[in-house]
Amino acid sequence: MSNGPTLLPLGDGAAVAEAVVERILLDRRRHPDRPLGLATGRTMEPVYRRLAARMADLPASEAECLRQGWSSFNLDAYVGLPAADPRSFAAEMERQLVRPLGVDPHRVRLPDGMAADPEAEACRYAEAVATAGGIGLQLLGLGLNGHVGFNEPPCLATAPCRVVVLSETTRRQNAGAFGGDPSAVPARAITLGLRDILAARSLLLVVTGAAKAPILKRLLQGDPPSPELPASWLRLHHDVTVLTDRAALG
Numbered sequence: 001m002s003n004g005p006t007l008l009p010l011g012d013g014a015a016v017a018e019a020v021v022e023r024i025l026l027d028r029r030r031h032p033d034r035p036l037g038l039a040t041g042r043t044m045e046p047v048y049r050r051l052a053a054r055m056a057d058l059p060a061s062e063a064e065c066l067r068q069g070w071s072s073f074n075l076d077a078y079v080g081l082p083a084a085d086p087r088s089f090a091a092e093m094e095r096q097l098v099r100p101l102g103v104d105p106h107r108v109r110l111p112d113g114m115a116a117d118p119e120a121e122a123c124r125y126a127e128a129v130a131t132a133g134g135i136g137l138q139l140l141g142l143g144l145n146g147h148v149g150f151n152e153p154p155c156l157a158t159a160p161c162r163v164v165v166l167s168e169t170t171r172r173q174n175a176g177a178f179g180g181d182p183s184a185v186p187a188r189a190i191t192l193g194l195r196d197i198l199a200a201r202s203l204l205l206v207v208t209g210a211a212k213a214p215i216l217k218r219l220l221q222g223d224p225p226s227p228e229l230p231a232s233w234l235r236l237h238h239d240v241t242v243l244t245d246r247a248a249l250g
């Protein structure tokens with residue numbers, strides 16, 4: 001990434017998680033009224049663990065303030081998986097965030113993957129984000145094929161919240177939660193689009209682990225943004241930080 005984004009290389013995943021949590025806490029103090037944008041996936045697991053640990057260490061009044069004022073929207077959800085399914089992103093948020101932090105589950109929103117009309121649900125979800133005032137700080141992981149959220153390549157910067165068909169790469173990447181079987185990973189998902197992501201006030205792209213080194217290298221090369229690398233559109237945003245560990249930097 002050339003113009004704009006700040007690259008913040010840190011030692012390891014733990015240091016990255018700590019830095020992300022610092023940003024979240026700072027954001028909550030500065031802009032408690034702005035919803036957070038959250039991501040799921042392995043990259044975020046240590047982040048939420050660390051956030052729960054930090055919450056436990058905060059003065060009781062501050063922790064309570066955080067809990068009471070919590071408001072977040074996740075990037076995406078699989079179509080066809082009920083929230084009660086342990087493999088759904090809703091269940092992941094329940095395990096990693098709602099229970100450990102003690103926040104009201106209604107304040108942790110995700111698209112409804114079981115909606116009878118998923119396209120209509122995507123529109124409703126985008127509207128819910130807008131009605132809440134838009135995302136403040138948006139956390140993002142990076143797919144092995146350069147996706148953010150579930151914006152699979154090719155993808156334009158104007159892509160709205162919508163239903164997408166997941167690529168083979170992504171279904172393989174996420175097969176771990178499905179007994180290692182890519183064909184068991186739902187074929188479709190609802191995702192906030194690049195348009196919604198770029199509308200957030202600030203973006204935090206979190207990239208850890210050696211497996212991400214090739215795609216991060218492509219992203220940092222500084223080529224003009226292109227549909228083939230959806231994360232490259234982030235370069236259009238005025239406030240992007242890329243937090244990465246040594247392994248991901250190769």
Ligand code: GLP
Nearest residue numbers: 039040041042043141142143149
């Ligand atoms: C997933 C999700 C993203 C996530 C990214 C990276 O498929 N849709 O929201 O951030 O891909 O996943 P991971 O952190 O497991 O590598």
